[in-house]
Amino acid sequence: NTPDNPLKVRVQLKWFHQYQFAGFYAALEQGYFRRAGLDVELIEGHPEVDLARTVVDGGAEFGVGNSSLLIDFNQGLPVVAVAAIFQHSPFVILARVDPKIRTVKDLEGRTLMGESHSAELTAYLKKAGVDLAKVRQVIHSGSVKSLAANGPERVDATTAYISTEPVEASQYGIPYQIFNPRELNIDLYGDTLFTSQRFAREHPQAVAAMRDALAEGWRYAYRHQAEIIDLILEKYHPRMDRMTLTLEAQSLYNLFLADIVDIGYMSRTRWQEIARIFAETGLLPASYTLDGFLFTPDAPMPGWAYQALAWAALVLLFGGLLIAYIVSLNRRLRLSLAQLEAANAGLAELSTTDALTGLFNRRHFDAALDRELARATRHTQAIALLMIDVDEFKKYNDALGHPAGDACLRRIADILRDNAQRASEFAARIGGEEFAIVAGGLTPDEAFALAERIRREVADAGIVHPSRDDGRVSISIGVNCAPPDRVPLTARELIAGADAALYRAKREGRNRSILHIAE
Numbered sequence: 328n329t330p331d332n333p334l335k336v337r338v339q340l341k342w343f344h345q346y347q348f349a350g351f352y353a354a355l356e357q358g359y360f361r362r363a364g365l366d367v368e369l370i371e372g373h374p375e376v377d378l379a380r381t382v383v384d385g386g387a388e389f390g391v392g393n394s395s396l397l398i399d400f401n402q403g404l405p406v407v408a409v410a411a412i413f414q415h416s417p418f419v420i421l422a423r424v425d426p427k428i429r430t431v432k433d434l435e436g437r438t439l440m441g442e443s444h445s446a447e448l449t450a451y452l453k454k455a456g457v458d459l460a461k462v463r464q465v466i467h468s469g470s471v472k473s474l475a476a477n478g479p480e481r482v483d484a485t486t487a488y489i490s491t492e493p494v495e496a497s498q499y500g501i502p503y504q505i506f507n508p509r510e511l512n513i514d515l516y517g518d519t520l521f522t523s524q525r526f527a528r529e530h531p532q533a534v535a536a537m538r539d540a541l542a543e544g545w546r547y548a549y550r551h552q553a554e555i556i557d558l559i560l561e562k563y564h565p566r567m568d569r570m571t572l573t574l575e576a577q578s579l580y581n582l583f584l585a586d587i588v589d590i591g592y593m594s595r596t597r598w599q600e601i602a603r604i605f606a607e608t609g610l611l612p613a614s615y616t617l618d619g620f621l622f623t624p625d626a627p628m629p630g631w632a633y634q635a636l637a638w639a640a641l642v643l644l645f646g647g648l649l650i651a652y653i654v655s656l657n658r659r660l661r662l663s664l665a666q667l668e669a670a671n672a673g674l675a676e677l678s679t680t681d682a683l684t685g686l687f688n689r690r691h692f693d694a695a696l697d698r699e700l701a702r703a704t705r706h707t708q709a710i711a712l713l714m715i716d717v718d719e720f721k722k723y724n725d726a727l728g729h730p731a732g733d734a735c736l737r738r739i740a741d742i743l744r745d746n747a748q749r750a751s752e753f754a755a756r757i758g759g760e761e762f763a764i765v766a767g768g769l770t771p772d773e774a775f776a777l778a779e780r781i782r783r784e785v786a787d788a789g790i791v792h793p794s795r796d797d798g799r800v801s802i803s804i805g806v807n808c809a810p811p812d813r814v815p816l817t818a819r820e821l822i823a824g825a826d827a828a829l830y831r832a833k834r835e836g837r838n839r840s841i842l843h844i845a846e
């Protein structure tokens with residue numbers, strides 16, 4: 328509902344037009360209802376109107392009732408309390424001044440005039456120990472004048488609002504006394520805005536809007552009391568004059584402004600207390616309930632919201648499935664990766680060759696050297712080791728780049744392989760630019776000759792080295808040879824001798840072979 332296309336609603340008031348309904352008049356006049364999307368029509372009440380029935384049967388969308396609504400609700404009338412307009416009930420009994428009527432109990436045997444559905448009256452009389460059967464109850468004439476009438480229409484007491492009838496009685500010069508239920512701790516909500524369960528279910532937003540606009544109307548009425556009284560006098564033809572309305576207004580404000588709660592506020596605890604009072608006086612069964620009686624603005628979801636929710640659930644479902652699939656895929660991937668790594672590690676373990684040159688790698692060299700030494704020992708054979716290192720290879724790399732360095736290493740490796748072709752010989756790359764050749768059965772001279780041949784072949788290969796004096800890549804070789812009578816010699820001893828010779832070759836100018844002489 329919008330201000331341009333408002334929802335038409337009728338409000339059944341519980342009494343004649345008077346200041347009691349000031350919040351409604353103000354909200355109408357100030358446009359609060361219309362702004363809330365409501366086109367409100369007020370229906371004047373009277374003593375006999377059955378408020379709950381009128382609203383439930385569709386005679387109005389809202390009603391202004393009182394705490395009796397809780398009894399109607401428990402008797403099966405589908406009403407919903409929306410807002411407590413008065414935090415305390417203005418309800419009292421107004422009785423004639425009569426020496427025989429001193430307490431409310433003295434109303435036994437007397438005539439009491441009351442409006443319909445006044446549970447508060449019954450609760451009060453019962454709690455005061457009045458035998459209801461002994462009280463003659465008649466329908467409210469609508470005027471306090473019945474207290475002073477002559478003849479059969481005269482009554483001894485009447486239900487009344489503390490805000491209205493005492494003033495009227497004074498104006499008519501009727502002496503009166505007041506019996507107030509609050510003296511017996513009967514403290515109920517006063518006027519209460521309510522609707523039917525059906526309307527609350529179908530138009531929850533309109534109900535909340537009505538409640539809020541009415542509260543705003545009451546706030547306005549409080550600030551502009553005289554203006555609202557003028558309005559009532561002009562538009563609503565009240566049965567009271569300005570003075571009575573003014574006194575009524577002041578009396579009403581005492582009832583609900585004493586509480587530090589927002590106009591319209593109501594609490595479940597308070598309703599529970601009211602239910603307890605009704606149950607105590609037999610107006611409600613012990614099995615009474617409050618469930619469904621109080622309006623909760625949780626609007627039922629509109630159709631589009633259900634659809635959006637369904638889509639969101641679907642997206643969540645597919646999202647969840649996708650995530651589960653990705654997680655399982657990931658797990659499988661991690662597993663295969665781990666297997667792959669293990670396999671690679673196994674392969675590396677098994678691998679014997681160097682990836683760059685194709686020669687044996689360091690691991691194989693160590694194992695093979697041990698094997699060759701053992702064999703030489705077994706057959707009492709000589710064994711020679713050539714340790715080969717590329718000269719000033721760092722400068723080569725620096726000058727020509729790493730890829731060129733790799734190519735150079737491969738060329739040298741080829742030369743080494745070519746020169747270690749016998750069954751008892753093998754070449755290996757044992758470091759970055761370090762190589763080794765193991766040759767079984769060679770005398771020291773033969774081993775040295777082999778070293779020199781290799782060194783010359785590398786020098787003659789003509790691999791350009793920008794930093795070398797002769798412009799060529801060269802190698803240095805340290806040769807160690809264990810003659811048959813010196814075997815067994817450990818691998819470590821053999822390598823140490825060859826290293827020492829290589830070190831000398833470097834120190835003496837590079838591009839040379841040195842034979843280690845055992846001491």
Ligand SMILES: Nc1nc2c(ncn2[C@@H]2O[C@H](COP(=O)(O)OP(=O)(O)OP(=O)(O)O)[C@@H](O)[C@H]2O)c(=O)[nH]1
Binds near residue numbers: 683719724759760
């Ligand atoms: N391109 C390439 N260079 C490597 C490789 N392995 C080691 N090197 C390089 O070889 C160089 C060895 O340098 P050094 O140990 O200082 O020896 P050097 O420059 O050859 O000098 P000397 O041995 O004293 O003649 C380093 O620059 C390493 O980066 C490889 O696989 N490829």
